[in-house]
Amino acid sequence: MKRFVLIVAGLLAACSQGSDSVVFHAASNPATLADWNVLDIRQGHLVPSGGSTVYEVNAPLFTDYAHKMRTIYSPSVAPVRDDGSLDFAVGTVISKTFYYPENETGTVITPDNGRDAIDLSTHRLIETRLMVLRETGWSPVSYVWNEAETEARLKRTGAVVPLTLSGTDFAYVVPNENQCAGCHATDMTTKVLHPLGATGPQIKNRGHMVVSGIMQHGATAVQADYRDTNLSLDDRARSYLAGNCAHCHNPVGPADTSGLDLSLSAQVGPEMGRCKPPIAAGSGTGGHKFSIMPGDPDNSIMTYRLASTDPGSMMPELGRGLVHAEGVALIREWIAEMDGDCGT
Amino acid sequence: MRKLLLGTALFLAACSQADTPVATDEAYQDTLQLALLDAKPGDIITIPAGTHSLDRGLSLAADGVTIRGEGMDVSILSFKGQIAGAEGLLVTGDNVVLENFAVEDSKGDAIKINDTDGVTVRGVRVEWTGEAKTENGAYGLYPVQTTNVLIEDVVAIGASDAGIYVGQSRGVIVRNSRAERNVAGIEIENTQDADVYGNLTTDNTGGILVFNMPGLTQPGGRVRVYDNDVYENDRSNFGHPGTPVASIPAGSGVVINSHDDVEIFENRIRDNRTANIIIASVYSSNFADSSFSDTFDPYPDRIHVHSNELSGGGNKPDGMELKAAKTVKFGLTGHFPHVLWDGYARGDEDPKICIEEPNAEVFNADLPNESKNMRVEMDLHRCTLPRLPAVTLNAG
Numbered sequence: 001m002k003r004f005v006l007i008v009a010g011l012l013a014a015c016s017q018g019s020d021s022v023v024f025h026a027a028s029n030p031a032t033l034a035d036w037n038v039l040d041i042r043q044g045h046l047v048p049s050g051g052s053t054v055y056e057v058n059a060p061l062f063t064d065y066a067h068k069m070r071t072i073y074s075p076s077v078a079p080v081r082d083d084g085s086l087d088f089a090v091g092t093v094i095s096k097t098f099y100y101p102e103n104e105t106g107t108v109i110t111p112d113n114g115r116d117a118i119d120l121s122t123h124r125l126i127e128t129r130l131m132v133l134r135e136t137g138w139s140p141v142s143y144v145w146n147e148a149e150t151e152a153r154l155k156r157t158g159a160v161v162p163l164t165l166s167g168t169d170f171a172y173v174v175p176n177e178n179q180c181a182g183c184h185a186t187d188m189t190t191k192v193l194h195p196l197g198a199t200g201p202q203i204k205n206r207g208h209m210v211v212s213g214i215m216q217h218g219a220t221a222v223q224a225d226y227r228d229t230n231l232s233l234d235d236r237a238r239s240y241l242a243g244n245c246a247h248c249h250n251p252v253g254p255a256d257t258s259g260l261d262l263s264l265s266a267q268v269g270p271e272m273g274r275c276k277p278p279i280a281a282g283s284g285t286g287g288h289k290f291s292i293m294p295g296d297p298d299n300s301i302m303t304y305r306l307a308s309t310d311p312g313s314m315m316p317e318l319g320r321g322l323v324h325a326e327g328v329a330l331i332r333e334w335i336a337e338m339d340g341d342c343g344t
Numbered sequence: 345m346r347k348l349l350l351g352t353a354l355f356l357a358a359c360s361q362a363d364t365p366v367a368t369d370e371a372y373q374d375t376l377q378l379a380l381l382d383a384k385p386g387d388i389i390t391i392p393a394g395t396h397s398l399d400r401g402l403s404l405a406a407d408g409v410t411i412r413g414e415g416m417d418v419s420i421l422s423f424k425g426q427i428a429g430a431e432g433l434l435v436t437g438d439n440v441v442l443e444n445f446a447v448e449d450s451k452g453d454a455i456k457i458n459d460t461d462g463v464t465v466r467g468v469r470v471e472w473t474g475e476a477k478t479e480n481g482a483y484g485l486y487p488v489q490t491t492n493v494l495i496e497d498v499v500a501i502g503a504s505d506a507g508i509y510v511g512q513s514r515g516v517i518v519r520n521s522r523a524e525r526n527v528a529g530i531e532i533e534n535t536q537d538a539d540v541y542g543n544l545t546t547d548n549t550g551g552i553l554v555f556n557m558p559g560l561t562q563p564g565g566r567v568r569v570y571d572n573d574v575y576e577n578d579r580s581n582f583g584h585p586g587t588p589v590a591s592i593p594a595g596s597g598v599v600i601n602s603h604d605d606v607e608i609f610e611n612r613i614r615d616n617r618t619a620n621i622i623i624a625s626v627y628s629s630n631f632a633d634s635s636f637s638d639t640f641d642p643y644p645d646r647i648h649v650h651s652n653e654l655s656g657g658g659n660k661p662d663g664m665e666l667k668a669a670k671t672v673k674f675g676l677t678g679h680f681p682h683v684l685w686d687g688y689a690r691g692d693e694d695p696k697i698c699i700e701e702p703n704a705e706v707f708n709a710d711l712p713n714e715s716k717n718m719r720v721e722m723d724l725h726r727c728t729l730p731r732l733p734a735v736t737l738n739a740g
Contacts, residue, residue: 156378156381157373157374157377157378157381158377158400160399160400160427160428171427171428173400173427173428176377176381176400176403177381178380178381178403178404178405178434178436179403181405181436182403182434188436188458188459188489189459191405191436254436254458254459256489256561257458257459257488257489257511257512257560257561259559259560259561270558270559270637271559276559277557277558277559277588278586278587278588279511279557279559279560279588280482280483280486280488280505280509280511281482281584281586281587282452282453282481282482282483282504282505282584282587283452283478283479283481283482283504283584284482284584285584285585285586285587286584286586287584287585287586288585288586289586301586310451311401311426311427311428311429311430311451311452312430312450312451312452312453312481312482313452317429317430317452318428318429318430321427321428
């Protein structure tokens with residue numbers, strides 16, 4: 001009898017473990033986030049579930065000061081490719097939940113990546129985006145949370161969420177499905193989507209991810225954490241631009257039409273913006289002649305566009321309605337310290 | 345009393361136009377964007393009659409899709425209340441047909457088509473309503489890095505850069521279209537094999553521009569501009585300071601900048617107050633001091649101007665230096681010849697700027713020598729060039 005009880009208990013445990021795995025939807029997108037079992041609400045907290053592991057990134061994209069909880073579920077240990085990307089297996093589900101502390105008074109300056117439980121009594125959930133690796137490649141899927149924070153529903157056409165942050169009203173814009181590719185398809189010719197944060201150089205807690213069986217240990221470069229003031233100004237600024245701009249501004253990206261390359265591999269010179277005239281900036285020039293005027297952030301198109309919230313002028317084009325004051329300050333400081341001029 | 349009522353009615357009308365906040369038609373916005381997301385090759389997405397107010401940019405990524413309205417003045421997508429998106433409509437799918445609708449008042453560009461093969465835009469209107477002003481979006485129609493592009497019967501109004509702009513593309517026809525009240529009416533930039541014909545450009549700052557800019561994926565080459573009406577493009581430049589077009593003088597008919605192999609023929613070009621035709625190098629633009637790569641060719645070579653009807657213009661050039669040059673050389677009541685050249689050429693090589701026009705002379709502004717020897721000259725320009733081939737588009 002005792003033995004029988006043990007077996008049943010074992011079976012139950014197995015069962016509960018089985019149902020507690022991420023549910024991979026190989027072809028279509030279910031109507032609610034819960035159907036994936038990537039995240040779960042337990043005791044008033046949003047927590048990873050189904051074998052998902054929280055990861056952090058070194059150079060996060062600014063999204064209106066939203067906090068982000070990122071998870072990866074990987075059915076097998078992903079090898080690290082030579083270029084630093086991870087060779088995930090079909091069935092991998094990556095999530096990113098955008099949320100804000102409620103009753104926020106001061107300016108949010110600490111994107112608290114890595115928090116592995118979001119207390120719903122003090123935070124407001126906005127949206128959760130998934131990148132799912134299917135046989136056909138990576139699929140983007142967006143879910144928008146209801147105000148009661150009980151359910152996130154599929155929203156393919158995007159949404160507008162009016163918010164107030166530190167007294168400033170703004171419209172938080174959830175992108176539509178095509179717009180996901182606007183960032184995640186970094187090669188405009190192949191238009192193949194891939195993760196931007198879940199890569200060797202970007203993952204901050206790499207050791208934890210190795211131990212958790214998400215990725216193999218592999219020697220790849222580490223992208224600088226632009227918030228780390230112990231690092232050099234140049235490393236921080238270049239990492240900020242790479243993290244926030246290079247998905248489009250790379251030699252084969254959607255913004256290669258501009259001739260401006262902000263990836264980490266760009267050479268210092270006109271291709272990286274130094275003394276580079278605008279091509280199709282329109283109102284984005286702010287009246288300035290060069291993307292970067294060395295030593296003169298006030299006369300640089302780059303700082304003007306980062307500090308704008310006009311849809312026709314601002315950069316990045318999508319994904320923010322507020323100015324990232326700390327990011328602008330970093331780029332201003334970087335440009336201010338550049339020597340030389342543009343011969344004018 | 346009747347008069348008073350009329351006055352009141354007008355006043356109310358004015359008020360309602362200015363003050364009514366634009367209510368987004370969210371249901372339609374969702375419906376249309378969902379149709380764009382779900383579109384499969386061969387699908388036709390229709391835009392019903394009416395003005396549809398949208399607050400976010402639309403995007404189409406699928407191949408082989410047609411978006412069709414009931415007419416450029418009937419099916420209108422209005423972005424007056426736009427809060428997000430750098431354009432009204434972004435197209436990234438191949439072999440897309442856009443026809444018979446309008447995009448109005450987008451915050452950035454009206455329609456951008458990026459990195460695709462096979463573009464047809466037909467009977468579409470892109471417009472910034474109200475005053476032509478600097479705050480308007482940059483480009484009306486904006487295919488860039490595209491191949492096999494047909495733009496016909498479109499209307500572009502009010503762009504603070506170019507109404508119809510084709511950039512870094514190959515195999516392009518822009519025909520039978522109208523561009524008014526833009527900074528640049530039609531601009532072909534860093535594009536290879538383009539035919540621009542049967543168009544009407546008037547009341548822009550510059551009528552038709554053929555530009556080659558440094559630092560881009562490809563240089564421009566082989567552009568034919570013919571059978572167009574280009575007149576009275578005298579509007580004050582309202583481009584954003586710092587943009588390349590902001591240096592275009594008001595009253596420019598056809599402008600060639602740093603571009604090789606351009607044939608301008610059988611156009612009717614008249615009454616553009618700075619000059620009917622301007623041929624220049626990047627050295628006389630805003631960006632004379634920018635650093636170019638060694639591979640960039642800043643000089644316009646092999647420019648063939650012939651068989652045009654040229655009249656009027658050149659009488660009231662824009663900008664102090666041009667005004668002074670005109671007055672010094674031609675008097676207060678005189679005018680520039682039909683062709684204005686900044687004088688930049690590679691060393692002492694013949695740039696082959698060939699003007700085969702009985703009534704046209706060339707004014708060389710001699711900018712390389714600080715205009716010390718401004719002169720009317722024709723000897724250098726009595727030459728001819730082989731005709732450029734017509735553009736043929738590959739069917740998608």
